[in-house]
Amino acid sequence: MSKTSFNELRLVGVSRTFDESVALSNLSLTIANGEFIALLGPSGCGKSTALNCIAGLLSQTSGSIFLDGKRIDSLPPERRGFGMVFQNYALFPHLTVRNNIAFGLKIRRTKKAEVRKRVDAALALVRLQPHADKFPAQLSGGQQQRVAIARAVVLEPQVVLMDEPLSNLDAKLRNEMRGEIRKLHKTLGLTSIYVTHDQEEAMSLADRVVVMHDGVVQQVGTPEDVYLQPANAFVADFMGYRNLLQMTLKKSSTKAGAITSEKIKLSSSNLAAKTTNGAVTVAIRPDDFTVKATRGNQIRTIISSVEYQGKDFGVEATCEDGTQLFIRTEEKLKIGQKVTFGVKPERVLVFPQKKSPSHVG
Amino acid sequence: MSAKTQSREFSSTRRFWLKEHGIDSTLLLIVPALLAMLVFFVYPTVYGTILSFHPANKAGFLENYKTFFGDPYMRKSIFNTFRIALPVSLVNVCLAVPVAVKMRHRVKGQRAINTILIIPISLGTVLIAEGLYAYLSPNGWFNRTLMAAHIIHAPLQMLHNFWGVMISLIISGFPFAFLLTLSYISGINPKMEEAASILGAGPIQRFRFVTLPLLAPGLAITFCLNFVLAFSVFPSANLLGNPSGDSHVLAVAATDVISQSYDYSMASAISLITAVCEITVVVLVFAIRSRFYTGSTTGGKG
Numbered sequence: 001m002s003k004t005s006f007n008e009l010r011l012v013g014v015s016r017t018f019d020e021s022v023a024l025s026n027l028s029l030t031i032a033n034g035e036f037i038a039l040l041g042p043s044g045c046g047k048s049t050a051l052n053c054i055a056g057l058l059s060q061t062s063g064s065i066f067l068d069g070k071r072i073d074s075l076p077p078e079r080r081g082f083g084m085v086f087q088n089y090a091l092f093p094h095l096t097v098r099n100n101i102a103f104g105l106k107i108r109r110t111k112k113a114e115v116r117k118r119v120d121a122a123l124a125l126v127r128l129q130p131h132a133d134k135f136p137a138q139l140s141g142g143q144q145q146r147v148a149i150a151r152a153v154v155l156e157p158q159v160v161l162m163d164e165p166l167s168n169l170d171a172k173l174r175n176e177m178r179g180e181i182r183k184l185h186k187t188l189g190l191t192s193i194y195v196t197h198d199q200e201e202a203m204s205l206a207d208r209v210v211v212m213h214d215g216v217v218q219q220v221g222t223p224e225d226v227y228l229q230p231a232n233a234f235v236a237d238f239m240g241y242r243n244l245l246q247m248t249l250k251k252s253s254t255k256a257g258a259i260t261s262e263k264i265k266l267s268s269s270n271l272a273a274k275t276t277n278g279a280v281t282v283a284i285r286p287d288d289f290t291v292k293a294t295r296g297n298q299i300r301t302i303i304s305s306v307e308y309q310g311k312d313f314g315v316e317a318t319c320e321d322g323t324q325l326f327i328r329t330e331e332k333l334k335i336g337q338k339v340t341f342g343v344k345p346e347r348v349l350v351f352p353q354k355k356s357p358s359h360v361g
Numbered sequence: 362m363s364a365k366t367q368s369r370e371f372s373s374t375r376r377f378w379l380k381e382h383g384i385d386s387t388l389l390l391i392v393p394a395l396l397a398m399l400v401f402f403v404y405p406t407v408y409g410t411i412l413s414f415h416p417a418n419k420a421g422f423l424e425n426y427k428t429f430f431g432d433p434y435m436r437k438s439i440f441n442t443f444r445i446a447l448p449v450s451l452v453n454v455c456l457a458v459p460v461a462v463k464m465r466h467r468v469k470g471q472r473a474i475n476t477i478l479i480i481p482i483s484l485g486t487v488l489i490a491e492g493l494y495a496y497l498s499p500n501g502w503f504n505r506t507l508m509a510a511h512i513i514h515a516p517l518q519m520l521h522n523f524w525g526v527m528i529s530l531i532i533s534g535f536p537f538a539f540l541l542t543l544s545y546i547s548g549i550n551p552k553m554e555e556a557a558s559i560l561g562a563g564p565i566q567r568f569r570f571v572t573l574p575l576l577a578p579g580l581a582i583t584f585c586l587n588f589v590l591a592f593s594v595f596p597s598a599n600l601l602g603n604p605s606g607d608s609h610v611l612a613v614a615a616t617d618v619i620s621q622s623y624d625y626s627m628a629s630a631i632s633l634i635t636a637v638c639e640i641t642v643v644v645l646v647f648a649i650r651s652r653f654y655t656g657s658t659t660g661g662k663g
Contacts, residue, residue: 055559056558057555057558057559076558076563077555077558077559078558078559078560078561078562078563079561081561082559083559083560084555084556084559086552086555086556088550088552090550090552090553090555090556091556092553092556092557092571093553093575093654093656093657093658094574094575094653094654094656103557103560103562103570104560104561104562107560107561107562107566107570108561135654135656137656137657151556151560152559155560155561
């Protein structure tokens with residue numbers, strides 16, 4: 001049961017339905033030893049269902065899970081050898097911090113001296129030595145979360161599963177803990193699967209991000225891929241492309257074309273695969289706008305609101321046809337000011353118009 | 362500062378002080394219950410206690426107690442009562458735990474099962490006794506079925522002895538034990554068991570190391586309530602037991618004294634002895650309970 005004992009965790013077509021509704025549909029994913037994977041999506045997208053299926057807390061309706069060549073999807077959670085950190089920590093309230101961490105070792109009938117040694121090491125790892133003999137109720141949220149992490153990693157599990165472990169902490173602590181989790185993952189050589197609805201958290205932690213929606217995987221890629229080149233309009237929306245415009249495309253090549261609406265005319269050199277002429281969804285990130293025409297792309301607007309956001313300004317601008325645009329810029333603009341914004345053709349993302357997102361393979 | 366504002370200030374700080382110490386008009390809400398307690402509990406208890414030290418024959422103030430403990434037949438009623446109440450409470454708690462563990466999750470036909478489990482509460486002890494008469498008598502269904510199946514050759518004697526009382530108390534006490542245990546067990550965060558299973562604990566270890574320790578304080582209370590109910594057993598002992606033999610329990614002893622010699626003083630003494638026995642057990646159980654974890658069982662914050 002050592003962390004180096006496997007090469008890959010492979011999910012093949014894992015699906016789960018509850019009564020009639022599909023919570024997870026056909027999840028296939030291969031996770032390499034040492035990888036940090038984030039399952040990202042809005043609530044109800046199936047990410048927690050996926051995690052519970054991997055943990056064995058939930059049995060899948062169909063599909064299989066392999067650890068290297070060994071099929072593990074029919075094993076109960078206690079025989080999978082994974083570690084898990086829960087959203088509400090799920091610490092044992094009747095046990096001290098030390099005994100919470102020692103729980104798994106004691107179940108495995110580890111020798112007393114060995115338990116002591118490993119628990120001490122785990123306590124040191126999460127810097128909780130002074131609190132070893134306290135009960136969970138006497139700790140703060142952040143400390144409880146560290147106990148939960150220590151309890152999971154003290155067993156040197158093959159895979160650590162984390163279910164929104166930071167969502168109950170305040171913003172400052174969340175940032176700190178995020179760094180600690182990343183560090184632990186590296187120093188202990190863990191393989192981690194991390195569920196979150198926070199795209200920033202996913203991007204800062206993960207080697208690969210799996211974006212999900214309605215039980216279906218939308219995109220798998222590095223944080224950079226997912227951020228710069230979302231696979232469809234849903235992922236774009238979720239990754240912070242706040243400007244989603246319904247326009248009409250006229251292609252000039254497979255990757256480029258002109259898109260128009262009543263008053264806006266732009267050129268794009270970033271058409272998603274399978275985009276055809278006609279109605280399309282155009283996605284532009286607020287910080288991709290420039291405060292002047294760029295390579296022929298220009299949108300005339302009137303500024304309708306300006307929000308100071310520290311490093312820059314969040315600006316809302318109204319186009320001639322009434323469309324609202326969200327723009328981030330360092331330039332200080334005034335409400336009522338007439339401004340022409342531009343955007344590089346390669347940062348104008350064009351997707352086929354779709355009502356419901358579907359599997360992208 | 363004028364005297365008027367000074368007094369207003371004083372009265373506002375006093376009101377604040379009162380409120381901080383939980384003294385305000387909502388206190389009136391407890392008045393009805395308090396009155397009932399005084400009239401129906403405190404007064405009779407004090408009266409009975411005093412009465413028990415004034416024997417009918419004007420002998421010394423401990424005469425009733427001397428009589429009780431001097432008479433082997435009377436003295437044995439303490440033993441008889443314990444012999445019924447302790448196992449009954451233990452059996453009820455032990456039966457309730459596995460059922461509650463199962464019923465805590467959604468089960469098919471949960472409502473029907475719950476109804477069947479809880480119905481005995483609505484039946485009076487007398488009704489249960491009537492039923493058991495028909496069911497457990499030598500030519501009742503129970504014995505006839507066992508004989509027809511050739512498990513036994515002569516009818517089992519299950520009425521007018523220890524077993525009749527025992528069975529009737531289990532039937533009437535189990536629903537209480539079950540409902541209490543179910544509410545305690547539902548209060549335990551199911552994530553805790555999930556966490557234990559991820560950490561490698563199988564079903565038995567999860568129960569032994571997580572569920573049971575968290576449930577133990579609740580079980581102690583369940584046991585106490587069942588014990589107190591069973592300890593004051595009277596109708597079952599009379600109807601299904603052998604009230605002059607091994608079902609001569611304390612409640613029967615007390616009523617006997619009254620119905621035979623109108624000795625209210627002696628009856629009060631027996632009542633007090635009953636109370637002391639019950640309190641001793643309850644205090645013992647709570648002493649054991651205090652050694653367990655008794656805090657929140659929901660785990661974590663948020």
